[in-house]
Amino acid sequence: MIEVPTVTEDDLFGPDNLPYGVFSADGGPRRIGVRYGNHVLDLGGAAAVLDGPHRRHAALLAAPVLNPLMAAGRPVWTEVRAAVRSWLTDPGTLRLLAGRGLLPRLDDPGRPLTLHLPFEVADYVDFYASEHHAATVGRIFRPEAEPLTPNWKHLPIGYHGRAGTVVVSGTPVIRPHGQHRAPDAAAPGFGPSRRLDIEAEVGFVVGTPSPLGEPVGMAAARDHLFGVCLLNDWSARDLQAWEYRPLGPFLGKSFATSVSAWVTPLDALDGARTAPPPRSHPLLPYLDDTGGEEWGLDLRLEVLLNGQRLSGPPFAAMYWTAAQQLAHLTVNGASLRTGDLFASGTVSGPGPHERGCLLEMTWGGRDPVRLPDGTERVFLEDGDEVTLTAWAPAGAGRRIGLGEVTGRVEPARTPRSS
Amino acid sequence: MIEVPTVTEDDLFGPDNLPYGVFSADGGPRRIGVRYGNHVLDLGGAAAVLDGPHRRHAALLAAPVLNPLMAAGRPVWTEVRAAVRSWLTDPGTLRLLAGRGLLPRLDDPGRPLTLHLPFEVADYVDFYASEHHAATVGRIFRPEAEPLTPNWKHLPIGYHGRAGTVVVSGTPVIRPHGQHRAPDAAAPGFGPSRRLDIEAEVGFVVGTPSPLGEPVGMAAARDHLFGVCLLNDWSARDLQAWEYRPLGPFLGKSFATSVSAWVTPLDALDGARTAPPPRSHPLLPYLDDTGGEEWGLDLRLEVLLNGQRLSGPPFAAMYWTAAQQLAHLTVNGASLRTGDLFASGTVSGPGPHERGCLLEMTWGGRDPVRLPDGTERVFLEDGDEVTLTAWAPAGAGRRIGLGEVTGRVEPARTPRSS
Numbered sequence: 139m140i141e142v143p144t145v146t147e148d149d150l151f152g153p154d155n156l157p158y159g160v161f162s163a164d165g166g167p168r169r170i171g172v173r174y175g176n177h178v179l180d181l182g183g184a185a186a187v188l189d190g191p192h193r194r195h196a197a198l199l200a201a202p203v204l205n206p207l208m209a210a211g212r213p214v215w216t217e218v219r220a221a222v223r224s225w226l227t228d229p230g231t232l233r234l235l236a237g238r239g240l241l242p243r244l245d246d247p248g249r250p251l252t253l254h255l256p257f258e259v260a261d262y263v264d265f266y267a268s269e270h271h272a273a274t275v276g277r278i279f280r281p282e283a284e285p286l287t288p289n290w291k292h293l294p295i296g297y298h299g300r301a302g303t304v305v306v307s308g309t310p311v312i313r314p315h316g317q318h319r320a321p322d323a324a325a326p327g328f329g330p331s332r333r334l335d336i337e338a339e340v341g342f343v344v345g346t347p348s349p350l351g352e353p354v355g356m357a358a359a360r361d362h363l364f365g366v367c368l369l370n371d372w373s374a375r376d377l378q379a380w381e382y383r384p385l386g387p388f389l390g391k392s393f394a395t396s397v398s399a400w401v402t403p404l405d406a407l408d409g410a411r412t413a414p415p416p417r418s419h420p421l422l423p424y425l426d427d428t429g430g431e432e433w434g435l436d437l438r439l440e441v442l443l444n445g446q447r448l449s450g451p452p453f454a455a456m457y458w459t460a461a462q463q464l465a466h467l468t469v470n471g472a473s474l475r476t477g478d479l480f481a482s483g484t485v486s487g488p489g490p491h492e493r494g495c496l497l498e499m500t501w502g503g504r505d506p507v508r509l510p511d512g513t514e515r516v517f518l519e520d521g522d523e524v525t526l527t528a529w530a531p532a533g534a535g536r537r538i539g540l541g542e543v544t545g546r547v548e549p550a551r552t553p554r555s556s
Numbered sequence: 557m558i559e560v561p562t563v564t565e566d567d568l569f570g571p572d573n574l575p576y577g578v579f580s581a582d583g584g585p586r587r588i589g590v591r592y593g594n595h596v597l598d599l600g601g602a603a604a605v606l607d608g609p610h611r612r613h614a615a616l617l618a619a620p621v622l623n624p625l626m627a628a629g630r631p632v633w634t635e636v637r638a639a640v641r642s643w644l645t646d647p648g649t650l651r652l653l654a655g656r657g658l659l660p661r662l663d664d665p666g667r668p669l670t671l672h673l674p675f676e677v678a679d680y681v682d683f684y685a686s687e688h689h690a691a692t693v694g695r696i697f698r699p700e701a702e703p704l705t706p707n708w709k710h711l712p713i714g715y716h717g718r719a720g721t722v723v724v725s726g727t728p729v730i731r732p733h734g735q736h737r738a739p740d741a742a743a744p745g746f747g748p749s750r751r752l753d754i755e756a757e758v759g760f761v762v763g764t765p766s767p768l769g770e771p772v773g774m775a776a777a778r779d780h781l782f783g784v785c786l787l788n789d790w791s792a793r794d795l796q797a798w799e800y801r802p803l804g805p806f807l808g809k810s811f812a813t814s815v816s817a818w819v820t821p822l823d824a825l826d827g828a829r830t831a832p833p834p835r836s837h838p839l840l841p842y843l844d845d846t847g848g849e850e851w852g853l854d855l856r857l858e859v860l861l862n863g864q865r866l867s868g869p870p871f872a873a874m875y876w877t878a879a880q881q882l883a884h885l886t887v888n889g890a891s892l893r894t895g896d897l898f899a900s901g902t903v904s905g906p907g908p909h910e911r912g913c914l915l916e917m918t919w920g921g922r923d924p925v926r927l928p929d930g931t932e933r934v935f936l937e938d939g940d941e942v943t944l945t946a947w948a949p950a951g952a953g954r955r956i957g958l959g960e961v962t963g964r965v966e967p968a969r970t971p972r973s974s
Contacts, residue, residue, distance in 0.1 A: 261720045266803060288737075289737075289744070289799060292735060292743065293744075295803055295806075297805075298716040298717055298718055300679055301679055302890070302893045305768070312889050316887060316888050317711055319706075319707075326840070328841075350723070350730075350812070374888070380707055382802070382804075384705055384713075385805065386800075387803065388714055389884070392888060392890045393889045393890055394768070394889075419743075422744070469734060469807065470732035470734050470807040470808075471732050471811045472807070472810045472811055473720055475720045551770075551889075
């Protein structure tokens with residue numbers, strides 16, 4: 139029996155959303171998929187079956203990864219998105235696609251689908267865009283000093299991370315080994331991290347590349363940004379604290395960064411646009427967004443630990459926007475490549491239940507958090523599973539969902555002798 | 557008339573060297589080349605013409621980039637290198653290859669060759685492995701504090717850079733714009749960098765990948781490291797000084813990193829192996845190289861500005877070795893990909909004429925350097941051309957050359973309105 143998807147108005151993955159991913163079934167080839175309710179549209183398969191102008195893009199849609207579609211640019215993204223929407227909202231076409239087996243269920247126990255890393259990551263940059271997060275971390279680590287460094291309100295601080303260890307949601311995270319030094323110790327020790335943490339973040343995925351030497355201004359951000367994912371920037375706080383002076387985080391971050399299997403098109407978030415927080419310092423022209431397009435995004439994140447709610451960080455509270463980050467990243471002439479990923483930094487709001495990492499929630503490990511079932515945590519324990527989810531308003535009282543990102547902590551492995 | 561290469565015993569690119577690159581002629585396809593004297597062997601072409609066990613690797617050798625050969629692993633590298641050496645040192649084979657047009661001159665004005673970025677860069681990491689450099693920079697920037705941070709002697713400090721802006725030798729370097737703040741200013745200014753600098757470095761290129769979660773110990777370094785290049789990590793000191801707290805360098809480095817067009821196989825440097833400097837602090841077992849394979853490398857670098865010698869940094873003085881850097885980079889379980897590039901950090905020796913960057917040579921811009929022709933520099937001026945070269949002992953009194961890396965500074969471009 140053919141199952142035709144039924145998607146109700148309050149479904150988080152209805153026709154206003156249509157995120158892209160990459161899936162395979164039964165060990166078969168990887169295919170681009172579009173999530174619709176609890177089903178996945180086989181995009182390349184659908185494009186081959188249906189007539190229309192999208193046929194010009196058949197090769198992009200039949201690729202095993204999103205990069206060729208991402209590289210094709212905004213006019214193609216718009217055209218493909220409109221075509222998919224028209225197919226899924228036309229009952230006859232929907233039945234036809236379901237009948238051809240091009241709309242499998244995501245959770246069919248008889249034929250489980252595997253979701254893969256949806257795009258090849260080129261460069262990965264991590265920003266530090268939440269004032270609440272940066273100020274709290276400053277108070278924890280440098281209680282004697284100003285919470286924010288002098289540059290914080292003048293530029294979106296960021297650094298490059300390891301692209302090769304960006305993994306898809308569901309990939310286990312092995313507790314890393316590394317050097318850490320106790321406050322009173324003369325020399326560092328070595329062993330599994332004892333302060334393993336999460337960072338709830340939002341990632342922005344670059345589609346259209348840009349040439350070396352040509353900055354991409356804020357007004358061009360929409361042409362370059364393909365979409366948005368959720369991201370967990372796993373962090374070993376003890377490794378990070380010992381290594382980060384003077385050149386920044388390295389092994390404390392590079393062991394794993396998890397991204398959601400679904401990339402939400404930027405266009406699906408038009409209903410979530412909002413003004414960013416008021417700017418307390420005047421900005422240089424290339425970052426000054428007063429009076430321009432509103433690049434704040436009203437995404438409501440939720441952090442779950444073993445299925446229990448830890449916090450609800452509000453993305454709308456972020457000081458620096460994706461457009462400002464893109465403008466800053468390229469103002470020195472750095473080029474963009476298709477697949478560049480830049481993340482927001484930990485999303486934290488002003489309230490105690492709006493923090494995006496355990497470092498903040500526990501005030502540097504001092505105050506355990508208590509979960510609804512009564513268990514307590516300071517940092518992550520082996521076996522802990524962390525899930526980030528989010529939704530966004532989509533206009534007319536509707537909402538869309540962002541694909542979740544989840545990962546379970548596996549115990550540290552005994553190192554082989556070198 | 558066919559020109560058969562004649563390579564004398566003192567040629568820096570003789571049969572003991574045989575570095576790999578990628579070239580094209582007349583806008584034709586990219587081909588892997590092996591440098592021999594002042595000629596380039598067309599590797600894929602030669603492999604197709606000659607019989608032998610190398611035929612099994614024909615696809616790797618005919619690729620337009622080194623990555624497939626790099627991924628094939630050490631036994632294949634050894635086999636291919638031995639085959640190329642046997643071809644080039646056999647007069648009959650050499651004549652045959654020259655006769656087929658498979659040994660073009662590098663500098664034939666009638667048929668100029670273009671040298672390309674020889675490998676696709678996966679992740680780029682920059683270390684900070686010269687004690688002399690780190691201590692001098694510490695003294696310049698933090699005169700009131702200890703020159704080295706407390707972690708410096710316990711781990712090779714490093715950070716991720718931008719892989720997408722690694723460019724091949726000869727690519728012009730456009731002076732970057734960015735934020736900088738004068739010491740007495742209340743707010744940052746914006747404009748072209750006024751403190752544009754070089755960093756003379758050596759880059760190590762990863763061939764064999766490694767899986768997530770499995771550290772690569774020092775004893776396995778030889779199996780993973782394909783070769784060595786020269787690298788200029790162009791640096792805008794004014795951008796860097798303002799942005800780098802607390803997460804490290806970003807735009808001050810990400811506008812361009814130049815690498816030589818030739819990658820010297822690790823095996824060609826066996827004659828340059830030497831003991832690293834004595835370790836002043838005991839090292840954790842995964843970094844302890846006392847009594848093991850000697851990973852110091854006696855490379856003699858030379859820094860030229862507009863053809864005039866600026867300095868001669870000795871690579872043998874580097875405190876941390878490539879094997880230690882690889883072990884550290886992966887000790888947290890981070891995976892390696894083919895094409896990962898990690899650089900040594902600025903190579904500086906103890907003497908005043910052994911420094912690898914203008915920041916050190918001019919003591920932070922205070923004392924101009926005087927060139928042999930009488931001109932002076934504090935930082936780089938528009939039109940300046942910087943070239944790094946190096947040679948290494950190859951046993952029996954012979955030497956091998958590392959391919960040069962060169963770049964000319966172009967004036968900043970007027971930014972487009974955002």
